[in-house]
Amino acid sequence: MNNRVPTEISAQLSQALGVIERHLAPTLLAVHVYGSVLDGGLKPYSDIDLLVTVAARPAEAVRQALLLDLLKISAPPGQDAALRALEVTVVGHGDIVPWRYPPRRELQFGEWLRHDILAGVCEPAASDADLAILLTKARQHSTALVGPPAEDFFDPVPERDLAMALADALKLWNSPPDWAGDERNVVLTLARIWYSAATGKIVPKDTAADWALARLPAEHHAVLLEARQAYLGHAEDRLALRAGQVAGYVLFVKAEIAKLLNEHKADRSFPC
Numbered sequence: 001m002n003n004r005v006p007t008e009i010s011a012q013l014s015q016a017l018g019v020i021e022r023h024l025a026p027t028l029l030a031v032h033v034y035g036s037v038l039d040g041g042l043k044p045y046s047d048i049d050l051l052v053t054v055a056a057r058p059a060e061a062v063r064q065a066l067l068l069d070l071l072k073i074s075a076p077p078g079q080d081a082a083l084r085a086l087e088v089t090v091v092g093h094g095d096i097v098p099w100r101y102p103p104r105r106e107l108q109f110g111e112w113l114r115h116d117i118l119a120g121v122c123e124p125a126a127s128d129a130d131l132a133i134l135l136t137k138a139r140q141h142s143t144a145l146v147g148p149p150a151e152d153f154f155d156p157v158p159e160r161d162l163a164m165a166l167a168d169a170l171k172l173w174n175s176p177p178d179w180a181g182d183e184r185n186v187v188l189t190l191a192r193i194w195y196s197a198a199t200g201k202i203v204p205k206d207t208a209a210d211w212a213l214a215r216l217p218a219e220h221h222a223v224l225l226e227a228r229q230a231y232l233g234h235a236e237d238r239l240a241l242r243a244g245q246v247a248g249y250v251l252f253v254k255a256e257i258a259k260l261l262n263e264h265k266a267d268r269s270f271p272c
Contacts, residue, residue, distance in 0.1 A: 030147025040204030132165035
């Protein structure tokens, strides 16, 4: 296993790589690990993020078998001492190189899909604006388990496309039902989108939270601080009990992000 990978996840990562190779070997071009594994350090509830690139779109039977086998070596965050949550994204090389927006995703595995997968529901391939953010992260900080380095393998995402992906992400959260049960992740993700809209860069959630805390009105500090501390394992997550405060935070940060993105659009610039 690559020496940049933390030893605490090396066994699980080897299992995941074995499953991916078993199902996708004939067309497998690359597997990259990215995210908090390499950038900022693993936190108590951090996923293991894998980007898998294939030369041809997998058949439906292969997709379903891969998802079911990944379930066996993944666990919901904090529920298994030996296993972390896996997040695996599969893309076709010809769908993202040369780059175009919005990009196409072949398959995604994550713990939020566990019940659907067990019920036989397999999400179809689809356009996924979030890949602009994911590929930017992978080119910034990743290591290749199979294939060449990400910065050599993938085209850079143009600044305008990263800005569009950030704007598209904001459309996910419009009212409390959209973040119910996922408050911590949404609060921190919005802080990271705000940071990226202001700087053109992508950083770990706790780093973005520190940046955002310095710019938030005092009335929104408690929500972001609690999300940050729970993410780091320093406090219990009680954000579900702060429904009104969470809604106020979400609406405020979305508005700040929208202002920044509109300014970039007006002057056709994006910080870098």
